[in-house]
Amino acid sequence: MPTMIIKNVNILTMNKNKDIVENGVIVIENNIIKDIGNEELLNKYSCGNIIDGKNGILIPGMINTHTHASMVVFRSLGDDVPNRLKRYLFPLEKMLVNKELVYIGAKYGILEMLLGGVTTFADMYYFEDEVAKAAKVLGIRGILGETIVDFPSPDSEKPYGGLEYSKSFIENYKDDELIIPAVAPHAIYTNDKEHLKRAYDIANRYKVPMMMHVAEMDYEYNNCIKEYNMTPIQYLDSIGILDERFISAHSILVSDKDIEILDKKNVGISHNVGANSKGAKGVAPIIKMHEKGMKIGLGTDGPMSGNTLDIVTQMPLVGKIHKLANNDRSIFPSSEILEMATIGGAKALNLDDEIGSIEIGKKADLVLFETDSVNMQPIYDYYSVLVYSANPSNVDMVIVNGKIIVKNKILVGDNNTQKELINQLQIMKKKILDIANKL
Amino acid sequence: MPTMIIKNVNILTMNKNKDIVENGVIVIENNIIKDIGNEELLNKYSCGNIIDGKNGILIPGMINTHTHASMVVFRSLGDDVPNRLKRYLFPLEKMLVNKELVYIGAKYGILEMLLGGVTTFADMYYFEDEVAKAAKVLGIRGILGETIVDFPSPDSEKPYGGLEYSKSFIENYKDDELIIPAVAPHAIYTNDKEHLKRAYDIANRYKVPMMMHVAEMDYEYNNCIKEYNMTPIQYLDSIGILDERFISAHSILVSDKDIEILDKKNVGISHNVGANSKGAKGVAPIIKMHEKGMKIGLGTDGPMSGNTLDIVTQMPLVGKIHKLANNDRSIFPSSEILEMATIGGAKALNLDDEIGSIEIGKKADLVLFETDSVNMQPIYDYYSVLVYSANPSNVDMVIVNGKIIVKNKILVGDNNTQKELINQLQIMKKKILDIANKL
Numbered sequence: 001m002p003t004m005i006i007k008n009v010n011i012l013t014m015n016k017n018k019d020i021v022e023n024g025v026i027v028i029e030n031n032i033i034k035d036i037g038n039e040e041l042l043n044k045y046s047c048g049n050i051i052d053g054k055n056g057i058l059i060p061g062m063i064n065t066h067t068h069a070s071m072v073v074f075r076s077l078g079d080d081v082p083n084r085l086k087r088y089l090f091p092l093e094k095m096l097v098n099k100e101l102v103y104i105g106a107k108y109g110i111l112e113m114l115l116g117g118v119t120t121f122a123d124m125y126y127f128e129d130e131v132a133k134a135a136k137v138l139g140i141r142g143i144l145g146e147t148i149v150d151f152p153s154p155d156s157e158k159p160y161g162g163l164e165y166s167k168s169f170i171e172n173y174k175d176d177e178l179i180i181p182a183v184a185p186h187a188i189y190t191n192d193k194e195h196l197k198r199a200y201d202i203a204n205r206y207k208v209p210m211m212m213h214v215a216e217m218d219y220e221y222n223n224c225i226k227e228y229n230m231t232p233i234q235y236l237d238s239i240g241i242l243d244e245r246f247i248s249a250h251s252i253l254v255s256d257k258d259i260e261i262l263d264k265k266n267v268g269i270s271h272n273v274g275a276n277s278k279g280a281k282g283v284a285p286i287i288k289m290h291e292k293g294m295k296i297g298l299g300t301d302g303p304m305s306g307n308t309l310d311i312v313t314q315m316p317l318v319g320k321i322h323k324l325a326n327n328d329r330s331i332f333p334s335s336e337i338l339e340m341a342t343i344g345g346a347k348a349l350n351l352d353d354e355i356g357s358i359e360i361g362k363k364a365d366l367v368l369f370e371t372d373s374v375n376m377q378p379i380y381d382y383y384s385v386l387v388y389s390a391n392p393s394n395v396d397m398v399i400v401n402g403k404i405i406v407k408n409k410i411l412v413g414d415n416n417t418q419k420e421l422i423n424q425l426q427i428m429k430k431k432i433l434d435i436a437n438k439l
Numbered sequence: 440m441p442t443m444i445i446k447n448v449n450i451l452t453m454n455k456n457k458d459i460v461e462n463g464v465i466v467i468e469n470n471i472i473k474d475i476g477n478e479e480l481l482n483k484y485s486c487g488n489i490i491d492g493k494n495g496i497l498i499p500g501m502i503n504t505h506t507h508a509s510m511v512v513f514r515s516l517g518d519d520v521p522n523r524l525k526r527y528l529f530p531l532e533k534m535l536v537n538k539e540l541v542y543i544g545a546k547y548g549i550l551e552m553l554l555g556g557v558t559t560f561a562d563m564y565y566f567e568d569e570v571a572k573a574a575k576v577l578g579i580r581g582i583l584g585e586t587i588v589d590f591p592s593p594d595s596e597k598p599y600g601g602l603e604y605s606k607s608f609i610e611n612y613k614d615d616e617l618i619i620p621a622v623a624p625h626a627i628y629t630n631d632k633e634h635l636k637r638a639y640d641i642a643n644r645y646k647v648p649m650m651m652h653v654a655e656m657d658y659e660y661n662n663c664i665k666e667y668n669m670t671p672i673q674y675l676d677s678i679g680i681l682d683e684r685f686i687s688a689h690s691i692l693v694s695d696k697d698i699e700i701l702d703k704k705n706v707g708i709s710h711n712v713g714a715n716s717k718g719a720k721g722v723a724p725i726i727k728m729h730e731k732g733m734k735i736g737l738g739t740d741g742p743m744s745g746n747t748l749d750i751v752t753q754m755p756l757v758g759k760i761h762k763l764a765n766n767d768r769s770i771f772p773s774s775e776i777l778e779m780a781t782i783g784g785a786k787a788l789n790l791d792d793e794i795g796s797i798e799i800g801k802k803a804d805l806v807l808f809e810t811d812s813v814n815m816q817p818i819y820d821y822y823s824v825l826v827y828s829a830n831p832s833n834v835d836m837v838i839v840n841g842k843i844i845v846k847n848k849i850l851v852g853d854n855n856t857q858k859e860l861i862n863q864l865q866i867m868k869k870k871i872l873d874i875a876n877k878l
Contacts, residue, residue, distance in 0.1 A: 077819040080772040277759035307827035320716035333519040380516040388746035393832030
């Protein structure tokens with residue numbers, strides 16, 4: 001028996017053929033998509049819970065393949081400062097990051113993601129248990145990995161404490177319905193060869209994802225060439241840790257040869273176009289990766305780098321920046337950009353059997369855009385409207401794992417979470433400013 | 440006697456010192472800003488109309504310095520198509536553009552601009568009388584010019600019919616409170632020397648602005664070099680039509696020498712970063728112009744090129760694309776980007792004595808952003824929040840010329856305009872699709 005039917009929606013399935021069902025109906029049973037079709041389905045199934053989609057646009061839940069959600073507590077601090085990382089971020093993290101900050105920040109960031117249509121996010125930070133707790137409270141899907149670094153960090157007095165943390169985190173969450181634990185060494189410039197291999201061994205033993213910042217920084221690239229006479233990708237390949245479970249965040253400074261390696265090893269790519277451009281880091285050559293059919297998803301990076309956590313605002317940037325960088329207005333048509341935001345992200349995270357498209361048998365992770373706002377009309381091309389006109393405030397309803405989390409643009413059955421969180425952020429802001437003003 | 444007081448707002452004045460008044464109060468008398476200060480002003484003035492700004496962010500009305508608003512009827516049609524102009528746009532305009540389309544399109548586009556915080560727009564299209572009518576009905580400020588081209592156009596069976604149209608349009612609107620008539624030759628590749636000079640003579644006689652697409656297209660640039668051995672800017676200068684009333688839209692393909700000319704002639708620049716990047720046209724070197732202190736505002740271009748008509752979504756693109764293109768994360772700090780969106784645009788249009796900043800004596804063109812939405816918190820830096828986190832749906836109240844046009848995110852005292860316009864667009868869409876499908 002269906003638990004929910006949504007009618008009067010224009011469904012962008014994002015299946016292999018990119019089928020579109022106009023004036024469509026979708027039938028959900030518990031957490032699974034049971035049927036997709038036109039109005040005739042309303043005769044085929046009976047259900048007490050029929051939702052009118054009001055001629056909106058229904059897409060698969062969007063996937064944020066790389067972020068550090070809790071950093072939202074620092075958002076708008078130190079933007080445009082050249083040495084921001086060392087001047088602000090590292091000292092602030094050292095002095096302030098604790099379980100409470102991570103929990104409140106994660107909850108806030110997850111709320112923003114849900115309201116903006118993100119149903120799955122990949123996160124790496126400190127105290128990921130707190131992020132997992134926040135994810136479960138709000139009902140979002142998360143791929144979560146404790147950051148591993150070669151220096152004392154908020155979660156560990158000793159270097160590489162993240163390795164031990166990861167093991168127990170994986171044990172705790174390996175059978176969770178919404179959380180997929182992961183291993184997350186920070187980068188090659190904060191992890192030596194031996195510990196990268198240990199991280200890989202953990203990921204391999206538990207068959208969990210491994211996420212890492214790769215080929216993002218010029219000093220990362222230059223030092224790698226200097227020390228090993230190899231690019232970061234070639235170095236990672238040489239130590240044997242690239243495989244289909246590896247998620248390579250950023251991947252900006254990659255050569256054609258690097259792309260061949262990434263393709264051969266079936267590595268997932270998290271493309272963070274907003275953060276990469278704001279940070280003046282360069283344009284990842286994803287057009288070449290896309291032509292090879294590689295697994296590419298979109299990410300926001302942390303909100304000190306990319307500010308917003310939704311994927312809607314990443315989409316127009318993908319089009320604009322790559323068209324510009326490649327001097328070709330026809331590359332990355334909107335449908336391919338929405339593909340990266342949904343099924344591409346699912347592929348990058350190896351979750352495309354379960355999520356990323358609207359297909360019978362897949363998990364019901366769905367996002368409904370209203371089409372009543374001025375910016376959402378006229379509609380000659382659904383993809384173009386979503387990519388070039390929509391903003392996260394046009395997201396009307398969000399379903400994760402068959403459960404309605406957001407309806408009429410607010411969190412279902414919850415009038416206080418948002419206000420409470422904003423208040424908590426205000427209190428935290430005072431503490432943060434006290435310290436930041438002395439830096 | 441004040442006609443309106445707004446309290447409990449954080450005022451980004453955008454005056455010369457970029458003064459910020461936190462927990463501020465602004466006093467308006469008719470259409471003029473009478474006073475700005477802190478809560479003490481509430482004792483100084485008495486007024487029956489005190490509005491609580493709910494701790495929002497108050498900025499000067501944003502200025503869209505270049506658009507073709509009526510083209511919103513075609514939005515999302517033919518995006519990503521390489522030969523879009525010739526395949527879709529020109530035939531559609533030839534067959535479909537009439538007074539009715541221009542009026543409905545303008546009204547729709549103006550509604551979108553107002554809801555997104557634009558209080559002044561510069562527009563060039565056909566039948567600008569209709570655009571002016573729509574502007575006055577909705578209450579936005581407009582600098583409007585009839586497009587002048589060397590071929591028969593919807594408004595004229597003969598080439599250059601726009602010249603005569605301009606004269607009578609200027610006569611009709613020269614004393615209007617909200618409308619500033621302008622002269623708008625399309626480009627150097629659609630206007631010969633003689634007619635460009637005639638257009639300039641009209642602008643000069645009436646002392647009205649002259650707006651034009653300049654140094655936007657590669658063929659425009661290449662043909663100009665080939666024919667005159669001059670860049671487009673040098674060519675325009677050589678025929679004597681550049682002056683402080685000239686508004687140069689796009690200005691992408693400009694050399695250092697061109698910038699010197701533009702600076703010397705005190706030309707206003709309309710920077711259309713979103714449309715220019717989506718169209719893969721290049722990055723206008725506005726960082727160099729900005730360093731010279733030139734008059735630079737932001738524009739959206741028409742909604743077939745840039746899709747949305749608000750300026751909020753242009754702002755992050757200015758930061759991201761120029762930081763990227765210049766390989767420097769510190770250029771164009773957010774305050775300078777909001778400057779271009781407000782007082783910079785006013786300067787480009789030579790209206791900075793009247794609008795563009797929140798200063799005593801200036802016209803009350805104001806935009807209030809709410810700060811209750813998740814994306815608007817935390818606030819360490821007001822400018823950064825507006826430039827990198829806000830979207831047009833965060834605009835809560837809009838005042839033009841002392842009159843509240845938008846309140847609580849909707850058009851004041853008007854429940855039907857938006858729905859009616861969407862319905863009219865739907866009807867028009869059918870006609871447009873009938874023709875577009877045969878192209």
